[in-house]
Amino acid sequence: MAVCEQHKELYEELDAYIEKVKDKPGMLIGVLHKAQELFGWLPQEVQEHIAEKLNVPVSEVYGVVTFYNFFSTKPKGRYQIKVCLGTACYVKGGDRVMERFLEELGVKAEEVTEDGLFSVHPVRCLGACSMAPVVLIGEKDFYGKVTPDMVSKIIAAYRRGGSQ
Template identity: 90%
Template sequence: MCVAVCETHKELYKELDQFIEKVKDKPGILIAVLHKAQEIFGWLPQEVQEYIAEKLGVPVSEVYGVVTFYNFFATKPKGKNQIKICLGTACYVKGADRVMEHFLEELGVQAEEVTPDGLFSVHPVRCLGACSMAPVVLVGEKDFYGKVTPDMVSKIIAAYRRGGRNE
């Protein structure tokens, strides 16, 4: 296992150990431990997956299988502000592809990449369940923007550079 990562994130691993200690005797705890690890680290790098496998006494392949099966687990870092752009049919027809292009251009990243400052990552999604407001963008877990146009992208990004939604 990677000693450098463990040393760099000693406190994070300590927090994860404390959680594992609390739940280790319960059956079927792998998913709960993975959720906690992602909450602590922000994502699930290979080193963290190996650490969890070792602590729970399960094969790394089992941990990896669960991580890659469920789409709510991240194997790549994500920005502090995750920008999800719906590319479902209703949103796509109303120009979500152009909105996505503007976010990527303005932030200077590819889809799923994190900006160098760690503030943003842009993620295409299939549906956000708000078709009547198409095209739709979700920043974080609760800030919905409807009927988004490419011209609105700069203003949305600027709000989060200042620390949050500002309307």
């Protein structure tokens, strides 16, 4: 399979990782994690490449990718903004916070901004109902009692390269 020139270095890094782990039991999930870390998501071409390198059916790779929700077959932004729309957050304005993020970034839910920095994802619960509405950016930047007026400031902090 021909490797896209634009992503050649990423494929080389993935191949080096596969070489290190290919004989270990259960290596597929680890390889998929590494691929998603490198590419940001798991497009069909990457899944086919992994299947070929590990000598497993593409259907097996696809089955694992679609079974676990931490794998993505759609591009995601560098900063994934998760807005809670669970009951407590919704009642306290989570829907308006979500709308403001989408409006300010000029995207629909699950889409990536043109610069690749952001994607906005509705989620059902982030486990912090007492701080509703809540937003999680990435895996660790947590914001509680978020109002639509806070959205611009939050986005600006990430455009500068990090959390507030």
